């Protein structure tokens with residue numbers, strides 16, 4: 561039985577862990593921690609928390625995730641996505657706890673046609689990606705038992721995300737435009753939570769950076785079209801170019817990640833993003849009836 565602390569316990573991924581935790585609660589004890597209970601940017605509080613709780617595993621799902629707002633708040637983004645990860649890594653080292661830290665495909669510039677592997681050159685295009693890369697570096701530098709998982713295009717039945725935004729727009733509008741020239745891999749956050757549990761339960765640990773998402777790549781436009789098809793929405797979706805939808809933060813044009821390392825090392829199961837999307841939409845539908 562391992563004591564597993566989940567920082568960011570009230571965020572999207574945190575809520576997915578809450579959902580699946582009952583499948584594992586005969587094996588592990590889960591402690592969900594929100595920002596109201598522990599501010600991860602408070603170094604003393606982080607150390608105090610770890611000294612008191614003494615977890616065997618810490619999943620850091622806490623982050624500053626407002627990609628565009630980060631351009632105006634680089635200090636806060638860096639404090640949460642960068643410095644705080646150092647405090648957490650140091651506290652994990654002192655407690656001899658495994659650290660599973662979540663990162664992002666936005667550490668890449670997206671200027672390539674190959675799928676990024678874990679050791680490919682990083683070159684974040686905005687503050688969010690740069691601060692997440694800083695966090696990765698701190699985790700690896702300050703604690704040798706760190707597993708970094710980069711994921712992409714996260715969605716679920718919880719919190720705010722692309723799928724839920726589309727469902728809302730389908731109900732409000734007759735026609736929308738969605739960007740069709742950015743490529744990436746959507747990830748059902750429940751699948752990510754299960755992949756992390758596979759790593760925690762693995763007898764032999766391999767540390768370092770891993771990629772996890774659903775596959776294969778798609779565009780936001782095709783992703784939106786699939787949501788409309790599955791939900792039988794009559795919305796008209798127009799494909800638009802990134803240049804027609806300017807945002808404060810520059811995003812990678814193609815951030816598709818190679819997934820073979822996590823599959824081969826940990827035996828993590830991968831699945832098609834359309835299958836995962838169908839499951840998520842069924843969950844959302846069940847919640848609304």
Ligand SMILES: NC(=O)c1ccc[n+]([C@@H]2O[C@H](COP(=O)([O-])OP(=O)(O)OC[C@H]3O[C@@H](n4cnc5c(N)ncnc54)[C@H](OP(=O)(O)O)[C@@H]3O)[C@@H](O)[C@H]2O)c1
Nearest residue numbers: 568570571572573595599600622623625662664711713714
């Ligand atoms: N969402 C995506 O599309 C995406 C894509 C790739 C990677 N990721 C990564 O995946 C991870 C999980 O993302 P998510 O979608 O679950 O994010 P989320 O829903 O925004 O949750 C992040 C959580 O972090 C907490 N947090 C923020 N500042 C904190 C602080 N100072 N102290 C303690 N907690 C704090 C937030 O709490 P409050 O709400 O109370 O502030 C929130 O509950 C993150 O590392 C993110 O960078 C996300």
